[in-house]
Amino acid sequence: MPMGQYSWIGGKRMKLKKAEAPHLRQTERVAYMSLDLLIALVPLCIFSSIYYGLRPVLLVLTGLVTAVVCELLGSLVMRRRPTVADGNAAVIGGLVGAMMSPITPYWVPAVAAAFAILVVKMPFGGTGRHVFHPAAAALALCAVCFPTRVFTYPDPGLNVPIPLGDTAGVITALSPAEQLNSGAQISYHWITLLQGNFAGPIGATAIAVQLACMLYLFARHTASPLIVLPYLLTCAAGAALFPRTSGGVGNSVLMELCSGMLLFSGIYLLTDTVTAPRYWLGRVVYGILAGVLVMTMRHFGRSDQFPCTAFFAVLLVNALAPVIDRWCWRLVYTLRRRLQERMERRAVQ
């Protein structure tokens, strides 16, 4: 196929190429968005390693490496060009690792990440085509298959690094989510919560760090505030209206928002661009729906078996995302059309 024909300009013969408009593109790339998410995971790992030693970092790395290897394998089997470079697999693996408990055995994040990539992501067509968030699905698998290994958290108050190998003797503590589920009256000081000095998953404890990462992702336009803020506000409203612990509305809201993986899911899982709606109103509705589901599951779910339910909520709204998106778009489009028609009618009169 000829790429172009020769032209004479200024006495010189030159070849001109074909190209489609626009000829100008911004420099932002998909890989940068994945990089943003990985960068936003780093502070969480650092904070966790301050409390528990090097083990959390190794767990996250296990998930990450497994996911990348599985992605390569999947691309090979599907005979596609490997899509590791876009960083999506690394992010999924990192997220899976960050949702583990610091004393989880290393094979659990490996199995979960492999499940995420080989069952939830690649069969649906790889990056950009999966329906459910692979990391959320992997956590759901862990919650169903090995709940004790994932939801048993070490006591951070001891300030003793967890051994890298066998973790049999580590002293465990109940996480706020489990305490809330058991109906205990709990109250943490807000500074303790911000520091993350309570039992919980690797990435989901240090509230201050998570909020800072959230602002970073907002500023980089990688995560949409239109999803996260309605989600958090709905959860807060649910906690304020139906408190599960004493100590006033403020305590209830604080405890509900900071316990479990509620905040982490909102920032890292819900905002995943592939599974979330694209339209602004769709995103708002999606966030609200996720919040309602999380709070409903906390109140009526089988909390004895699943202390964390945020990722189930994420999976459920994932399934609804395309429908929400289309309906919301159509609603706004129709309303705007009507408004304009009315304007034109008024202009004619």
Next chain:
Amino acid sequence: MKKSFLGLRELAGIFLDTFISKNIVLVQAIGLCPIVAIGINLKYGVALTVCTAAVLLPTSLCMSLWGSRIPSWLRPPVYTVAASLLLILAALVVDQWVSHELYASLYLFLPLMAVNTIFTYRAGGFSVSNRPAAALVDALGSALGFGLAICVVSGLREMAAFGTLWGKPLGFRLLLPEAVEPFAGFILLGFMAAFLKWVKSFADRKTAGKEDPV
């Protein structure tokens, strides 16, 4: 449209169509409920297959013979009642002569078979507009297609979850007790559907290559 005469080749075509290339479970996604819920044991799988065949064959035959005389709004209740009657018979047979334990563990899903979409779809749809021979072959293909899916799924799940096949231990160490959960059934079905699609695309490419040597 009823054809006046059906050759052996056409019958075989109908059978292969419903059995493999348009497999009722893996391609048309019909009758997933019993597979996902109860297909955890090869014995159950075989029992359900036999029951399905025992109910689907007579129902399809009857619908093919007299279905067109019944007004279309009356057909669903008629074949549902017919299927339930047959199922009661099958359940009695399983309970009395085969095994009471099997019946006890299957007891919820046997009656549910009566309203299974397989019957609605095959007996209510295909059979009515086809000759008895075609309807019978189609019912056999559907039942066997269903059986193929449920037997593979239940066999794999039995091996994974209990380390046994048809109740006989296989001597595995690595057990996945979660394989009895419904989600494992869904995932297995998904992969089987993908595998079937892959095989079909492979076959399509071969035949296309034969017909059109470019």
Next chain:
Amino acid sequence: MPVHTNRGIRLPQNKEPAASRDVARLSRVERVTLPLSYGTEEIRPVCGLYETVMRGSPLTKPESQDELPLASSVTGVFSGTRVISHPLYGELDCAVIDVLAVEGDEEGKPANLDKLGPDKLLKIARDAGIIDELDGIPLHTKLSQWREEGCDFLVADGTQPEPYASSAWAVLNLSAERVQDGLKLAASCVGASGYHTAVFLSPERRRPLAQRLGEHRLFQVPNRYPVTQYARRYRTPLGKKRADALPMSARVCRIGVQACLALYRAAAYGKPHCGAVVTVAGDAVATPQNLYVPFGTPVQNLLDHCGLSQEPAYLILGDMMTGRAAESAELPVLPGMTCILALKVRPVTLTPTVCIGCGRCAKVCHAGLLPSEIVRRLENMHYERLAGLHPEDCDGCGACSYVCPSGREVALRVTEAAHAHGTIFLDWGEEDET
């Protein structure tokens, strides 16, 4: 009619140094190629072979009153016809004229413009062959349509928000008053209650212009590409009511500044619309500048005049966002072109990857569409479900492609969908029959 919202993107501006240089006239034009018709029908030229045609004399005789007589832009010898494939207009039947003289603009005394009625103005616009450079539509067509449908406010669009083009600024800098007079004529023709000139300029350029035209006659558009707000509007219940603001229901129409100037010159001096100011820029051009060229001049004459610093790989007719790449430099400059770029490299090129659904295209789409969903349905061949997404509202501004982090040709696909929905199935059906 699509509903436009105030979305869009901010583009980098590379108007220097072309914008600061004076508008030059092309020193040497040997031969011009002028279209005989923009439609598909075959039209015979009225003049014979090797006959001398005067500047402004019609080359064709239109059959109906609505069609524009296409006039010669130079004085020269008609030396045959040829067919060219133009990236903006498609296949065109063209007349080739060997230039004898590109006449200068000796202008006499302006005619009295006060007594011109709307019909007279429309006739002037038609006889002068004025074509609006914004969209390539004849000015008299636009004006007569607005006159029938009603137009509340008329805007001379000198914005050019795309990176390189500065020809509108050059025209305004040279003859802002005449542009405004032409705009005034057009406004009186369509019965608009007000008019102003919309620009997108730095404060130091805008200030002298505002002094020349009057503060309330110059409107600075917001820094958004594409421009959707050509006049200040107020929302009755919310915004503060300003004296110069229009109600939301007001219908704002716009014409290009060069068309305004051409209308004035046609009305005052009886001059035909024979040429345009075109920005020649790009990283391969040695001296980027604005050139006044007669229509039909081959692009390579413009490039020769400005000089090339390096060998261009892309020749773009139009600006970075909406321009079409041409594969030949022999194509003529036609009405509707205000910018020509010769590029060594496209600033950012990348291999397209799959859509990750970031939603940025939906965020910047000023027509309020869902470009990613349109592209998905097009690629999945769900043509029958395309119509519900209204791809026909797209005006091809290219903002969605600009922001796409996967580097996909979103705008191109949406345009395809706009042309495709509903028709692809029919095409297939016809193919099957044959």
